[in-house]
Amino acid sequence: MEANPRSTGRLPAAFLTPGSSSFMDFLGSHAPDLLPGNRPLPPVKGAVEIPHGTTIVAVTYGGGVVLAGDRRATMGNFIAQRDIEKVFPADEYSAVGIAGTAGLAVEMVKLFQLELEHFEKVEGAQLSLEGKANRLSTMIRSNLGMAMQGLAVVPLFAGWDVDRGKGRIFSYDVTGGRSEEQGYAATGSGSMFARGALKKLYREDLSEEDATTLVVQALYDAADDDSATGGPDLARRIYPIVTVVSDEGFRRLSDEQLIGTVRAIHERRLEAPDGPRAALL
Numbered sequence: 001m002e003a004n005p006r007s008t009g010r011l012p013a014a015f016l017t018p019g020s021s022s023f024m025d026f027l028g029s030h031a032p033d034l035l036p037g038n039r040p041l042p043p044v045k046g047a048v049e050i051p052h053g054t055t056i057v058a059v060t061y062g063g064g065v066v067l068a069g070d071r072r073a074t075m076g077n078f079i080a081q082r083d084i085e086k087v088f089p090a091d092e093y094s095a096v097g098i099a100g101t102a103g104l105a106v107e108m109v110k111l112f113q114l115e116l117e118h119f120e121k122v123e124g125a126q127l128s129l130e131g132k133a134n135r136l137s138t139m140i141r142s143n144l145g146m147a148m149q150g151l152a153v154v155p156l157f158a159g160w161d162v163d164r165g166k167g168r169i170f171s172y173d174v175t176g177g178r179s180e181e182q183g184y185a186a187t188g189s190g191s192m193f194a195r196g197a198l199k200k201l202y203r204e205d206l207s208e209e210d211a212t213t214l215v216v217q218a219l220y221d222a223a224d225d226d227s228a229t230g231g232p233d234l235a236r237r238i239y240p241i242v243t244v245v246s247d248e249g250f251r252r253l254s255d256e257q258l259i260g261t262v263r264a265i266h267e268r269r270l271e272a273p274d275g276p277r278a279a280l281l
Contacts, residue, residue, distance in 0.1 A: 022115065022135070051080040053105065054188030055222045055229045056087070056097035056156045057198065057215045058169045058181070061206040064246030065158045065167030068215040069097045070190070070223065071238050072230025082230060087241040089250040091116045094132055094159030095243050099188035104146065105153040112136055129161040133170040133178055141176030156187045160245045167245060184214075190222030190229035197221040212242055212253065213261050220265060232262045 051073040058067045069086035072079060080102075087097040088109050096112065098105035115135055120126050127135065136157055143153055157170040169181040184202050186194040197218040206214065216232070219240050223231030232239050239262055242253045 022119065051075045051084075051102040052100060052189075052228065053084055053086050053102045054099050055186065055190035055194055055219065055226065056099050056188055057184070057186045057191075057194050057218045057222075058097070058156055058158045059184045059198065059202065059206065059211045059214050060167040060169060061208055061211040063167075063208055064160050064244060065169060066208070066211040066215050066242065066244050067095045067097050067156065067158045067169075068212075068219065068240050068242040070219050070230045070240055071233075072228065073102050074228045077227075079230075082233065082236065083238050085241065087243050087252075088113070089243070089252075090132065090136075090157070090159070091120075091126070092249045093126075093162060093245060094129065094157065095245050095250055096136065097156045097158075097187075098153065099155065099191075100153040101146075101151045104143070104151055105155065108139055108143065108153055109155075112139060115139070126162075128163060129159050129168055132159065133157055133180075136170075137172060137176045137178040139176075140172050140174070144175060147174040154187050156185060158245060160247055160249075162247075165247070186218065186222075188222075188229070190219075190226035193225045194218040194222040194229075208244060208246075209261075212244075212258075213265065215242060216240055216258070216261055217265055220269065232266070234262070234266065 052075070053073045054070065056067070056069045058065060067087055071083045071086070073081040073084040084102060087095060090096045090112060096109055098109060112135070116127060116132060136155065140153060140155070147153070152174045154172055154174060159168065161168050169185045171179050171181050171185050171187060183204070184198040186198060198214065201214050201217065219229065220231050222229040237255065239255050239258045242258060244251055244253065
C-alpha cells in the first residue's frame, strides 16, 4: 500500500474493493502492521521512560458537556512538556481527552478521527454517540498487548447526543471496558483529586460558565496533590485546554476566554486556601 513513483495513477485494488464501513477493519485487512497495537516492540533491558499525559476531566451541564485537560506531560520524575495538547475533537459533535502514553494516545486519537470520518463517507450518515463510544472501546481493546507492556492509553470520551438532546460522558479502562458517567468524570494520575473537587461542587443546574469554572477548579486541585498534573501557569501563560460540545457542535475556548476564570480562581484560592468549596463560596 506504499506509493509507487512509477504508478499510472490508478488506486490499488484494496481501495476499490467493497468492504466494511470501519477504517480499522480496512487497515487490519490490507496493512495490519500500521495499527498501533500490532507493532512489535524491540527487546529492552530495564524500564524505558516515555512521556505520559494526565489529567482529563469532564462535566455535563444543561446545554452540553465540557471536556478539559491540563497541559503537562511527564517522563518519570521529569517534566517532558509543559504545553502538550490532550483534548481533541473526534468529530463535529464529540471530543476525546487522552491520558496515558502520550505518543501512542495521540496516534490513537488520529486513527479514531479517521474511523468516524470513514464511516460517515461510506454510510452517508454519522454514527450515534453510543456507536462512537463503542468504536473507541474496540480501538482501546486492540491496544491491550501494548498496555500489558506499560504503554496504556485511557481516554475520556464526551459529546452531544443528537438523538437524546443532551451531553454524555464515557470512561474506559485499559481493556476497552466502557462505562457511562453521570454528571462528571476524571481520568489520569490526578483523577482521584480532581474527582473529589467535582463531587463536592457539581450540581445539575450548571451553566456553561459554571461548568467551565468547575473543570478548571478540578484541575487546580489535581495539580495541588499530583506532581504529574500541571495547574494553570500564569507566568508562562499556559492554561488548560477547555472544550465545549453542544447542539452547535464542538468548540475550544481560547486563552483569552479562560484567563478571567483562571485568575479569579487563583485569587480566591490565595484568600481561602482550605479547599475548593471555600474558594468558590
